[in-house]
Amino acid sequence: MSAEYATFGLAPAIRAGGLLAGGDYQVHRDFVDFIVDGHPLLFSLSDLDAVSPLASDVPPAIFTDRVRSLLLETEAPLPAGRYIVYGCPECADLACGAVTAVIERDGEDFVWRDFAWQTDEHADLELNGYHGIGPFRFRGAEYRTALTALLDGDGDGARGTRRRVLLIGARVSLLAKLAAALRTIGVGADIAQDADGVPADELRTYDAVVFGRSAGAGERDAVRRAFAAAGADVPCVDGLAPAVPLLVAQTEHALDRSPPERRRLTDLRPVGDGAEVEVEVTSSCRVRLTAYRVDRFSRTHTRDLFDAVLEPGRHRVPLAPKAVRGEAFVVARAAGTVLVAAVGR
Structure with a gap:
């Protein structure tokens, strides 16, 4: 042959x-x-x-x-x-x-x-x-x-255990919903107000830390120091808004530690005054864009913006003005990859 x-x-x-x-x-x-x-x-x-x-x-x-x-x-x-x-x-x-x-x-x-x-x-x-x-x-x-x-067990984490994240914040009700959502999709989640007294061995079992917006700067720094002292190099996610699907997307992005050349989506950013976003893909793939807008009553509004196959390169996608009014964010998904960007105007 x-x-x-x-x-x-x-x-x-x-x-x-x-x-x-x-x-x-x-x-x-x-x-x-x-x-x-x-x-x-x-x-x-x-x-x-x-x-x-x-x-x-x-x-x-x-x-x-x-x-x-x-x-x-x-x-x-x-x-x-x-x-x-x-x-x-x-x-x-x-x-x-x-x-x-x-x-x-x-x-x-x-x-x-x-x-x-x-x-x-x-x-x-x-x-x-x-x-x-x-x-x-x-x-x-x-x-x-x-x-x-x-x-032989040398497969670079191939036979790893279930992913696990630590959720930090005072708004327990929101974090409980986030934890339930993460567990539903197969990611373990624990909730705490801080990392004080948590053994180093346990801190090293987490793959990411997610801070709710109620966590202050001092609390976040203390948690980062605790993980650093434990020798745990984990990504820390600053929750963008009290919207569970958005926080799940942020968490998934943090759990992806692959190099950029092995991702389908490599960039998502607002362009100009936020009327468009620019998306970069490395291979031909289906890309879906979803907008999440949080109103003044902390209610989340969701709108699908785009769903099509894109060729490798950078692409500009217009955003519906009403979908990104005020505090708004866009989640881009391709097979295996998710990115999040703030786009509110």
């Missing part, structure tokens, strides 16, 4: 969860993505919202079985030597659709070929094949080293 060599690697990735308009939500998933020739393979699949089979929240025995399957130490899970490369982030059911590929050995090499979208046991390459992707030939030593590192 002829195919030029491609490099193979693995890197931690997330599928950002969140509260969506209409009361729907999507779960947070941590997983290991496949890095082919230095770029996430998932980004080659346009706006696909999916995760690899190597998710950190699956039981250890299943995780191990999936790694050994990719090493071809077990039988292929689908006919014709096909393996699931990316699946539904909500349920992992093949009926929801999955990207599959034939994975096989060719001498010492491993080859991934015939990528397809599949919703049952058999793939129709002519109708649902990804004809512009692959085949990829990986050097056996490089391929095996990357995957076996996951089994």
Whole structure:
């Protein structure tokens, strides 16, 4: 089989969860993505919202079985030597659709070929094949080293535990709603007024800190010092407004520690007098913009502004004036990435 060599690697990735308009939500998933020739393979699949089979929240025995399957130490899970490369982030059911590929050995090499979208046991390459992707030939030593590192526990956080954040503030009712929302999407959350007396070992279990607007500057500095003294380098989020979906989006952005080149969305900012926002994307993907406006009675008003596939580059999107009047914010979402910007005029 002829195919030029491609490099193979693995890197931690997330599928950002969140509260969506209409009361729907999507779960947070941590997983290991496949890095082919230095770029996430998932980004080659346009706006696909999916995760690899190597998710950190699956039981250890299943995780191990999936790694050994990719090493071809077990039988292929689908006919014709096909393996699931990316699946539904909500349920992992093949009926929801999955990207599959034939994975096989060719001498010492491993080859991934015939990528397809599949919703049952058999793939129709002519109708649902990804004809512009692959085949990829990986050097056996490089391929095996990357995957076996996951089994040895050296996979750069690949088999990490559930994400956990600490919520700081005096408005317990708002923080309780935020904690409930985060738990709903799969992120653990604890509430406290400060970090005094919290053991260093416990502080190191948190992945982010979220400050409610009721937390004063002195309280925030004290919390930051406590985490620094514990040797915990975690992002601290200053809550923008008492709007739970917005705070969830801010938290998800903080939990994404991937480098910019491995994100679909890399920038969101207001332009001029706030009549537009500028969005930057690194690969072709679906982008959704939602406005959150807080009125003088602290009521939150939500409005969907934009939903379309954008090509790589910077794009300007006009904002509906009524949607961003006063104290307002825009949340931008693409598969796996979320950004927040203040845009009120």
